[in-house]
Structures are given as C-alpha cells and as structure tokens.
Amino acid sequence: MKSFIKPAFLLLTLACLISNSFAQQIDVIELRNYVMKHGRRDTFIHFFEKNFIRSQDTLGGHILGRYRVSGRNDNFCWIRGFENMSVRSVFLPKFYKGLVWRQNRTAANGMLANNDNVYLLKPMKLDGDSVVKAGSVNSSVLSPKKGIAVVEFYVANSKLPHLLKLFDRSYQDKMKANGFGNFSVWTSEMQTNDFPQLPVFQDKNLMVVIAFFKNEKEYLAASRSLERSLSPDQKTDFEDTVTTKNTWVLYPTEKSLK
Secondary structure, eight states: OOOOOOOOHHHHHHHHHHHHHHEEEEEEEEEEEEEESSSOHHHHHHHHHSSSSSHHHHTTTTEEEEEEETTEEEEEEEEESSSHHHHHHHHHHHHHHHHHHHHHHHHHHHHHHEEOEEEEEEEEEETTTTEESSSSGGGGSSSSOSSSSEEEEETTTHHHHOOOOOOOEEEEHHHHHHTSSSEEEEOOSSSSOSOTTSSOHHHHTTEEEEEEESSSHHHHHHHHHHHHHOOOHHHHHHHOOOHHHHHHHHEEGGGGGG
C-alpha cells in the first residue's frame, strides 16, 4: 500500500528544519552600543550587514540583533552571542586577525566615534522562586521581532543578590500579567575578558532585562501597569535596592527582520 505525504506537511517540516538550523544555544552575549560619526549610522549598518554577519556566524560569533537606538541618531546597537566563554576566546582572535576584518577594518573604524559601550552578560532563569544562572538559552529569545526591543539596566550597588530575589516568580508573573510577555533576564559574565583589545563592562552589581514590544506606547503602558500592580512595600524595597536604572529603546534594522 502506497502512502503519500502531503506537500503542505513537507513544507512545514522543511520550515521547521530551516528554523532550527539557525537557532543556537547561547551562554554569553555581548550587548554592543556604538556611537557613529555624525550622519554615518545608516551607511555603517549597510556595511556591517554586508560584511560582518555571515563572516562572524561561521566562526561561532552569532549576530542576534541589529538596532537603531531611539533618541540617539548616531547610535547602532547589536548583540553577539556565543555558545560559551571558551568559544568566545577562540572566536575573537580568529575573527579580528582574519581576512574579512583585515580587509574591512579601515572602512569600519573610519565610521566609528566610539565602540567601547559593551556589556558582557550571562542568562538567568527561574528555578522554583529563585533567579539563578541558566545553563544556556536558545538564541530565538533574542531574535528581533517586528516592533521594538527594550533593554533595562538595573544597578544595585552591593545588593544584586537581593535584586535577583525581588525578581522572583511572583514579580515575573506580574510582569507577564501587565504586558511584559516576552523578556529575558541577564547579569554580568564575570569570567576574565581574555581579549582586552575589545573592552567590556563587567559590573558585579548589574542586572539587565531585555524585552520585546509592538511599539514604545505598548512598552510605556506595560511599565505603568506594572508599577501600579506593586504593593507599597514592594515599591519601597525596589527603591532601596536599585541604585540607578537606565533604558535603551531599540528599533530593529530592516534586514534583521528577514
């Protein structure tokens, strides 16, 4: 007896295989926010996307998002992920001493004003009611979506363990209930940066939340709703724990959505 597989099923299977082939397990990221020479940002984005995506990906440095920064007309933000710090240690000298970078570095550096605003981060996860180090995360959690990405930086001077405790299950459930449907939590990767030519911030007091929204209006509404949902004691605890908070609102480049 002959069996026939419907074309639609074949297409769905193929799509799943293609999708899975691009997903990576990520244990560390670099969150990189460049300042370009005035008026050069879009030229740099085109140059970057033409020359520095496939050339890095094939060596194990996965480009997980490219963004324009709201309110910063000369800024370009991108995220590079690695399977682990050992892979990063091999990747960096291989890429920055390799042919593609040697051929393009003069043109790239000629458009840059500053490229040292870089955070080295590791993923966190809920384990019971505690936020702990995740073994790794699928790169899809950082893939650009239609809309915006929002990066929130929380610095808790000498109080990071307590801040992570505040981000327990009940608080994250409140985030989800109030519009933070797609987010991940990160802290600084404190292993030695063994490629000092590319400096990074490794703040032991830092927690980062990366979230995705349809637009800035949706993000602001979610933030206000979350704030209203907190009890007076919770608000007091956060105010006592969080020393500073900073936010980047990021718009994905057109090609990063394809």
